[in-house]
Amino acid sequence: MNFDYMYEACSLCPRNCRVNRHVTTGYCGCSDTIKAARAALHHWEEPCISGTKGSGTVFFSGCTLKCCFCQNHTISQEGGGKEISDEKLAQIFLRLQDSGAHNINLVTATQYLPSVLNALDSVKEKLFIPVVYNCGGYESPDTVKLLRDYVDIWLPDLKYNSSELSLRYSNAANYFETARKAILQMVTQTGRPQFDSSGTIMKKGVILRHMVLPGAKEDSLRLLHWMKEELPEGMFYISLMSQYTPFYHSKDYPEINRRITSYEYNKVLEEAIRLGLDQGFMQEKSSAKEEYTPPFDLEGVL
Template structure:
């Protein structure tokens, strides 16, 4: 498998020779996957009735201090496999009845993923491909995936450089994310569904409301409202839980209040962003995080 000797797959562009050492994302030269299973906790048009065929990859270019998947994103949990095995995983998920193949934080492994998808398609994979991303991607990566990805499931985490620097070590987050989100929408066009209401093509933009960050959440919603009407589906999430380093960081050491989330939702509605998804406050539970026990790998 060919991995760049000077890696620039993500906006960090750390130039690591991954045959010798891991990049900032934690990925070296051997594909690592932590879980592959039917997942029922995505948006209804992704999970459907049978679940999304979700593959969780190890490593991440963002360093979110509150990451609920920190064991795989920042601590290296995962199993080493090759592209041929990944292709078989895709086909096994299809056989189990998955509505789609959902690639969670896959960019650091893009050469393997592209090869595995090509192999799987040659062996009968027909499911839509969902790219589940924190929104911190290069324009080149998004363009490369134009004929590969059917659905972008992308975060818009922050507008504030101060917040994105403090919480995700990425002061350029919004500058990067706002550009690539527009490209994602350009590539897929408006959301398109099948007869069962499952999303076949399009973009879902997620925003996780954080405690003490109401002003920034409203700025994120202002950005979403500036995008062409009907060009994406908004998804507002209340499931924030103080994981990882956030448990010792104020104001992240608490869940968001009902009042805070209601303010976010009301602001979205006022902006006309009501044709999408909004979580119940009861979603802020640790059990919504899947166990990373190497299932399906």
Template sequence: MIYKCTLCPRKCGADRSNSTGICGAGSSVIVARASLHKWEEPCISYKNGAGTVFFSGCNLHCCFCQNNKISNKLFGKEITDKQLADIFLRLQEDGADNIDLVTPTHFVPNIINALDMVKHKLDIPVVFNCGGYELKETIDMLEGYIDVYLPDMKYFSSDISSKYSNAPDYFEYASEAILAMIKQVGKLTFNSEGGLMKGTVIRHMVLPSHRHDSIKLIEWIADNTSRDDVLVSIMNQFTPFDFISEEFSELKRKVTKMEYNSVINRAAELGLKGFTQERSSASEDYVPDFDLSGI
């Protein structure tokens, strides 16, 4: 039970035994979907698909989130830690390439408890798929439980992170946490089928009108990480959903070919390894159907 929550940089101090934190989480895990998912990076969903567990709630509440239904509206079903452990085993039985924990930060103690029950029965990696706005101390709690880190690195500018996620300190915390993730899991390690068994993949989604901020992030990654330790996934899937407020009128369009290419070209100049996306990925068709499947 969490009586004064300090799991993320918000450090809201919520007594989650009888209320919820800024993330929307209380004492029980909330899950919106648990199923095989073939739309992650090729080294994550390389064969049958990642065994994704989509957790409801989020510590960022980005104004443009494609998973708005679960991150901001908190759609999902409350389950016990034992039920979560059973979901991990069932996904493995279904042929999942890994256990892919999506937006899991606010449920880290529950996840650790569930993994304590079944980690010895899992022969596939556990992936921590997060928004990057993490505390190093929380990442340290996960040592020995997580094999692959899949963090977002959303913003370099504090003005932009403040505007879209009310997190002016985003880069300060994300950069420290991501370096801790890399140190914890070490060099990239693949199986014979190209699946990532250990290591870190940093995701960055290019936003409309903010290619220069993206380039600064790419340059930071190149300056502060090793190509043996990190893959970089530069995403082109920003979708201008109807729910985005007119206050953010610059986000009412897709990323242009020029904007995206300027970012991936800079990454290539710096010798970074990883993944890019086709412009067709900017579509609502790629948003999972959060219908409580597999729960």
């Protein structure tokens, strides 16, 4: 089946632009042709994703969010990357598998979903490693459902509870209401986390990421309580991230133009533990470094 028809009157993401992407670009800034900036083994995901060999990560250009602090801003909002065909993407998947990748990791792929589905369909008899969907959490439940037979591991962010914060920093006032529905769908359709025989590499499941923002500790705490109260126990992992670095337009927002403090992060971590949300990962404060952003040098897409 060819999924290109989905680019017409595009409703792939919650922006619901309804534009014909064969003719023009949507809110994401993307046409109907894939643009990617890097396709290589990546070693800086959670340990159960990167493992010892690396995650076979494809970084797509464009984004459906406009986060003012985006560490990948050169490709998410500034147009970096190279156009490739669906066929080339399929070849990239197989090359990453051949290189020993534990999984295929699709980073910010929703804007190219029809092309990604075409590529996955063309290699479905040859691709034997899990597919990871690495996204900002701002997804339509219908899009999540469409990926039921394609995605093994969901790696969404849960960025904000406050609509005021999500509007200010990501131009998405409806972020939490949208993300909560999508994440519930991810957890429901994916089921309990599953690992390989060594118990170290995830094969199926949901890892819910949250990056603590400067001055937004209380918002983080509200998100933890939502996870505890609304998500089924034991059905997801949590990844609490301390890596916030003031990138891109952070300087225009004085309250977030700094690193988070140890106090802010530790208060969130302590509450997660108190709530029993201890199945997952935490970061050392040393993770807040610019070198954790990979070079978007077109490796693997040329």
